[in-house]
Structures are given as C-alpha cells and as structure tokens.
Amino acid sequence: MPEHRHEDRVARASASPGAVTRLAASWRRSMVKHGLDPARAPQIEALTARELAQRREKLDGFLTVARPQLDQLFQLVCPTGCNVLLTDATGIVLEQRVNDGDAATFREWGLWTGTDWSEGAEGTNGIGTCLAEGRQVTIHREEHFYARNTGLSCMDAPIWGPDGRLVGALDVSSARSDHTERWNALIAAQVAQSARQIEAAFFRASFPGARIVTAQTDGIEALVAVDRDDLAIGANRAARRAFGLEREGALRPRPASDLFGREDEVTGFERAERAAVIRALARAEGNVSAAARALGVGRATLYRRMQRLGISEKTGRLSRP
Template sequence: MTQAARLPLDEIRRRFFSDQPLPGQALPPSILHSWQRCRSLGLPASGRGGDRLDDGALRERREANALWLEAARPVLAGLGELIAGQDLALVVADSRGLILDESGDIAFLDKAARLALTPGMDWSEAARGTNAIGTALAAADSVLVRGAQHYLERNRALSCAASPLLGPQGQLLGVLDLSGASRKLGDFQMRALRAARGQIEAKLLEEAAGSGWRLNLHHDLRLLDSPAACQLLFDEEGLLLAANRAGLALCGLEPGDWRPRHFAALFGHSLEHWLSRHGAATGLLEAGAQQFSARLRPPARRVDAAIRSRPLAPPRPAPAALDGMADSLFASALKLLEADIPVLIQGETGTGKDRLARALHAASSRRAAPFVAINCAAIPEGLIEAELFGYQPGAYTGASRQGSKGKLREADGGVLFLDEIGDMPLALQARLLRVLQEREVTPLGGGPAQRLNIRLICATHRKLRARVDEGGFRADLYYRLCHYPLSLPPLRERGDVAAIAQAMLDGMGAARRGVTLSPELARAIRGYRWPGNLRELSNLLATLLVLADDGAVLTLGHLPAALREEMAGQGSVPGDSAISDLLRRCGGNASAAARALGISRSTLYRRLGKAAK
C-alpha cells in the first residue's frame, strides 16, 4: 500500500489548508483540482453564507429550464423509484448549480435542508466549494465526492454523485445529483445516474431530429442503432444542427463549445453526394483517419423555412456563459427579442455585446434559423449599403455578376445583429429606418421589394443619445431602436473577476486538464481594471491554457511581462513588502510562502534579495 493510500483524509486536509506538500495520488485528480480552484477563489473551508432564492425568482429559473425538465420528468421518476429506500435524495440543478428540485427519502431530505441542499440554493463551486453538483459542472464530467473530500468542512457528512446533462448542441443544461450520508454512494448509483442522463439526452436529440437528416456512425455495423453510435443531425445544406456525446467527440467539439460544422468538412464530400450514392442505405464513411459504417435517414417531417425557425432543441442557455451578467438583464433582453422589439445593447468595448447577442439567438424561438452579424464600423462606408441591402447583377462597378441577397435577406426568418450601429453612416440610417418600418427591402440596382421577417439586435459602445445631439445619429432611428436600452457593465463591476476567470477557464477545458489559478494570480486578476474587459481576459486565458501543461497551477510568472508590469502599477501584484509580510505569517517557512504565492522558492529568495539591496 502506498503512502498516499495510507494517509488519512483529515491529514490530507490539514496539509492542503496549511500549504504543505501532498504526496502523489493523495486525492483523485478531479478532487485535488477542484480544491485548488476553490482556494484560488479565496473560499474559506468554513464557507460563506448564501441566501435562498425567493419563490418568485426560483419559479423564473424553473421556467427558464422548463423544456428540458419536462423531457426529463419520466426518467427522473424512474430513477427515484430505483433509489427508493436507500436514504438518498435526487437533486436536479441548472447549469449554474442552482438547485431546482429534489425528491427522495423524507428523513434525509430534512438533513439535506439543514445543509442548505434544497431548492433555491446555489451549489456551484464558487458558492459551496468542491461538491458533486458544482464540480461536475466545472469539469463537464461525472464526479463522485465522498465525505471530507468536500471542500467545506460542514459538508463532510455528505456523499454526492453527479452527472452533467448536455443538450443537442453540447450545451450544459444542468446536472443530476444523488446525495446521501457519507459512504452511501458508489458505482451502482453512478451507473444509474449516467443511464438516466443518457435517456434524457437521447430524448432531447430525438425531439430535435424531426427536422434534420440523421447520420448514425459506428465502427461496428451491428451497433449503428445503439446508444453507443455517433449521431449527427444536418440541415438540407449539410450544416450540423445537433449531435449526441459521441457525435460531439467525433466533430472535435467540447461540451459548451458549439461551433458550425459542415458535412463536407467532416467527411470530404457533400451531403448531396452521399445521398446520390447511398440514399438511405448503409455505406462506409471516412472521418479523418477513421472509417465507419454509416446510415443516413431523412427528416421525420420535411419542413419549410418558416417551420425550421422553430427551436430544434429545448435548451435555453443559462446566462452563466455570459460571465457575471445579471439573470434579469438576460431575461429582459430575451423577452424583448421574442416580442419583436429591437434589442439595443450598450457597453464598453469588450464587454461581450456580441456574446450576448449570440446567446439571445440561441435561447430564442428562432435558434434554428439564421443568425447574421454585421459590424457597421468594420466595413468601408461605400460597401456597407450593398452588404446590408444586397444588389442586382451589375448594380455598380465591381459588383458580382450573380448579385447578392444582402445580410438583411440572409437573416430572413432569423435574427440580424448590427454591431457598432452608432458608427453607421447617416444616409444608411435612413434606409434602415424605412426597412424596419415597412418590413421589406429593395436591393441596389432596383428590382421588386422583398418582404422581411427578422428580429433585430443592435449594439454600440457609443452614447447614442449624445450622438443624436451631435447630429451623428438620426433621432427617428434612435427612438425606433431605443425602446428599452440595456447596458452591459464592464468586467470590473461584475463581482468576483477571479471567479469569472476560473469559470471561463473551465469552459475552455481547463477543469478537464487540471489547470487552475494560483491564489496569487487570482488576487492579481481581482485587482486589475481590465480595460479590454471580457475580450482581454478571454484572450489572455485562452493563450495561457494553450501554453500550460496538464495539471499546471497558473501563476504571475505565466503572464506576459507587459501585463505583469501593468498589474504591478495598479497594485494588483504583491510587492516585496507584501511578500515579507506573508513570509512572517508563514513563520519564516519559505516553501509555504512560495506555494501561497504560486512561485518557486528561488523566485521568492530572489525578490527578497532585491528588496534587501
């Protein structure tokens, strides 16, 4: 038996929280990495207080998740019968870790309520430390947390198993959790959870499959119709609409990281080519270096463009992916969009206006219809009119012989996003106003007017009211767009920026690779003003993740030198006096002080040596 296996969990906790080294394999990697994430966020082992959502707010959260909850209901009922009499609770949480519902043995539910494991409570890692619900969401993977493996001391009486639920486009919908007294859970319960999750995800994919071509693939022909097969759904043009877990992996997509994929890009030839050769028969298909048996089935119902604008999949992406944005802002914007009221988003550069627009489209009833974006500041003034309204063949010198339908008509049936609308030329503003009023567009060069059915989202970093007063923006267009303007706060005003950074890292796959922030770097992230907002933070984290080895703890030393200097200038980076104070608090233990700062002992001595000169 190894030293790590013999080390009691209480001793492991004592060493971890006193910054002493742990022997290899002292904890499962998923638990250790979660502890490190929690520590980097400054979460004490005693925990922090948290309020239960009031009944009205909880009802709204349930309504936002109603479509997948309804699909899950019969499966959850069956899972509840399976665990009956085992002194367990079945807990359902949303993609942000908020408990939506629970059921199970009354005796344990009473105990769970005393531990705040009850509807309306937040069980994300940031709120409750390492726990099955929050850690499964952070890692996008099933997890078992027993007893004192929980980060918070008061939760050591629990054992919890959880499995995250994915929608047909790989988005995190929520999590299924089984909780009980310590040592009550094991492999049987985890298998039951995964089976329930698989049934729910299959049902959601089946609901999405009605309007798409379904491609099943497997190395073994006999397993083409089994749950283990890759399942991909494509529209008539060969664009990927949805996939199961195996299909996501085949397409190189991580959970929560949906990107457009085309049949031809995946398999080397078009959907039309496959149909001409095989039709609905079984054939062989190559994806990269792999060869599969494959069968393509036609849509269960053939639909026109208007019907295709209905949702393919039930999920509404939770605003968790929008990095600290208030739920109320997202909910208000979605209501405006669904009511066909223009959504105007204002905010500093880099606050995520484009991400909000895409999330609104993905959450709306038009999520299967086009989302067309145009940056009004990035296209030369002489071309933006043609880009928006389209043109007839030969409408102007250099025009395409085939003409162009334009962005407005491309968005027909879907959502048009006009970014930086405050920079739109005045002459073009008049044409846009007319389109919005008449709901039809005439291409450059003449031709009949075309009816339009679009929902509009606009964004700008400018103060539009001031632009109107300056004469740079039409007052009539301003009032047409500005029904209820929404302001995105800068990153520095969105709460704990280190928690947002860790959540963004996890969304990029850091949790699966065991990459975490050091406490020192988390403090620096909190103290920095982030002039580039989310864009600056996201770009930095993506770069650090590419450069980091698996299991790395990111420190100040991983940052570009220029950024370290900026942070130091703002007081975000601990100076030499702060390092000396920390060393004194560690009783002169240089190793403990270096670990707390996320730096090596030699770096610590070097800094102290410079301070002494």
C-alpha cells in the same frame, strides 16, 4: 505533527500550485480562485420562488424531457435514502426528488431546490466540481471542501445540450454513513446512464421532424439530426467530436453524405453505425428483437436500419422472434 482537522488537510493539499490530483486541484480552485475558507462555510441561501420560476422557464424544454428520467432514477435509489437533484449550468438546483422521511435531513444540508452548489459557492462538491470540470465525479465525504459537507456522498454526471454546451448536472446525494465507496460506484453508474438518456431525449426533442442517425463512439451514443433535404442540421457532443464539427453552438448545415459517406461507399459515421448494429446482432445470436432492445430502438426501426446499411437478414443466421 499530522493534521487531524479536515480544514488543515485541505489547506495543506491545496498549497502547491502543481496539485497532482484532481481532488487537490479542485480544493486549490476553491481556495485560490474562489477565495473560500474550508473552516468557514457561508450560510446557504436559496433563490426566491420567483427567481426559481424564472430559471426553470428558461430551461422549460429541457426540464420537460428530463423529469421522467428523474422519476425513474429516483425510484431506483429512493429505498436507500438518497436525494436526486438536477441543476442548471451554474449549479442552481432546479428539480428535486426525495422521500418525505428524508426531506428534513437534506433541507438541513442545504441540498434543496433553489440553492447554489457551484464550486464558487460550496467549494469542492459533486455538483460544482462536475460542472467545473465537465466530467462525471463522485465526491465522497471527506473529499468535500467544506468541513460541514463531509457527511455527504455525491455522485454526479454532466448533461450536455444539443449545442455542445453544458446544460446542467444530474446528482444523487446520500447522507448515510453506511454508504460505502463501492455502493456509491453502483449509484454513479446509474447516474451516468440517466444523464445520457436525458441528453438523447433533449437532442431528439430539439429537432422535431428530423431523422436522427445514431452510432456508438467510444461507448457514447453519437447523434446527428438530418432534415428532409438530407442536410445534417444538428449533432450532439459525441458526434461533434467524432466528425470534427463545430465544438459548440449552432451547427452549419452540410450534406449528410459528407459525414456519412456516399451511398455506394459506406464510410465514416455510417460505418460506425453498421458495426454497432452487427455487434448487437452478434451478441444477440441473431435475434433481431433482442438486438433492438440492446440498442434501445424498436424492432421495426432496426429492420429499417439494417436495410439502409445493407445488412442482410441472413447475416449471422438472424432470427425473427
């Protein structure tokens, strides 16, 4: 006899230790690891104002650089009745952007500042599953663990700190029944982009005075901070992976030339950066200003990089407009 209740479907899919899908694996974690019952969701409770202030104080530097990006993301999604949330690494909501007309709806759902949306508290959900698996996720309606949350669609991306550890999750949630999975995919792409922008801004703010060297690796911006003594003193998660550096924690300072290659031999990271610049110039048909915009840097910065990387202005018949 087929299950018609959400909780029955979740229980059945979670029964096997060898759950074959990521969703089923998350449901199983919720039941077995956290001891949750999909039919019996606990009442959502929020931190006190003092507790929330203490959480925010610990991440003050991060929140300072993240807030402008939250504002920009909210301006993009607010016409659709979405709720923008930023959490810490434990799933506690620290920041929120929501229209006044939608506030009561999301407060009723419990998607509010100070609430805990970890998997341990709410089972499979956008925020908690994103943090548990360290990857971008979309949890659409019936994919949630608790039956009470099946009216929500949640698009999330993790945010990694300059030490390679998770800082939190960026979430856009919708309670509208007319939001399709295709529409959610568009929002999810914007969430991922905003999360990467927050990461980059936080990384740069964490190394004031350092030269930040950038390159693309697997479509993700790798960042390395180099001090005035030409020592690499910081690297984001993508750069740590690309160079086989410490996975997380403080970076052991080492000569930047050991990573980027010697001045008379362009190798490693510098080669990747050179290729990224040349690709941008090619796509812009030699227009330096357009290439700079595509790379997210100023025109003067791009000219300096071209000079350092040995890229001639004559390469590809570059233009100056």
